[in-house]
Amino acid sequence: MLDARITPAVKVLLMPLVKLLDRTKVTPNQLTFTGFAVGLLAVPFLALQWWYLALTVILCNRILDGLDGALARYQGSSSSAGGFLDICLDFLFYAAVPVGFALGDTAQNALPAAILLAVFIGTGSSFLAFAIPAEKYQLIKPQFEYKSFYYLHGLTEGTETILIFIAFCIWPEHFPWLAYGFAIAASITVFTRIYGGYYTLKEQDLKAPHDE
Numbered sequence: 001m002l003d004a005r006i007t008p009a010v011k012v013l014l015m016p017l018v019k020l021l022d023r024t025k026v027t028p029n030q031l032t033f034t035g036f037a038v039g040l041l042a043v044p045f046l047a048l049q050w051w052y053l054a055l056t057v058i059l060c061n062r063i064l065d066g067l068d069g070a071l072a073r074y075q076g077s078s079s080s081a082g083g084f085l086d087i088c089l090d091f092l093f094y095a096a097v098p099v100g101f102a103l104g105d106t107a108q109n110a111l112p113a114a115i116l117l118a119v120f121i122g123t124g125s126s127f128l129a130f131a132i133p134a135e136k137y138q139l140i141k142p143q144f145e146y147k148s149f150y151y152l153h154g155l156t157e158g159t160e161t162i163l164i165f166i167a168f169c170i171w172p173e174h175f176p177w178l179a180y181g182f183a184i185a186a187s188i189t190v191f192t193r194i195y196g197g198y199y200t201l202k203e204q205d206l207k208a209p210h211d212e
Helices: 003-023 028-040 042-047 051-075 080-104 106-136 158-170 172-207
Strands: none
Touching (some): 028 080, 080 106, 080 172
C-alpha cells in the first residue's frame, strides 16, 4: 500500500550511494547476495534475543536491497535474471525473520510465527503467480515501471513488512499479537490479489484470440 509512495523518495536518497558504488565497480548481483547474507544474520541474533543487533542487520538488508536495483538501473544493466534473483532472496529473507523469533522464544512465538509464515506463502505466491500471465499479456506496471516484472498491489507490501519487522524488534514481548495482527492484514492482501488477479486475467483471456 505504501510502496508506491515510499519507493520514489528512497530512490532519491540512495542515489549518492549508487554513484559511489558504480565507481567502485560493485555489481548489482554482488549487492543482492551481500544483502541476503547480512539479512540472514538476523536469525541467530533473534534466536539469542539480541533484538537491536537483529534490527540493525534487517535494516542493512533492506538498504542493500534498494541499492542493488537502483545500481542496475543506473548502470543500464537491469535484467529479468537479476530481478528473479532479487525477489527470490527477498522472500527467503522475509520468511527467515519469523523463524528467528520462533527460535528466540518457542513457547510464545512458534504458533504466531507459523501462522505468519503461512500467510507469507499466500502473499508471495499470489504476487509471483500473477507476474507470469501479466508478462504474457504485457500488462502495464502502474507506478512501478522500472521493475523487471509486474507488481500486484496489496494492503501489505514491502514497506509494511519492514515496518512490522522493526516493530517486532523494538517490542519483542508483543511479537505474538503483532504477528497475528499483521497476518490478518496480509490475509486481506492475499484475498484482494487473488480476487483482483483472477478477474483481471479472466478479462484478458476473453480478449485473447483462440485457436479454432
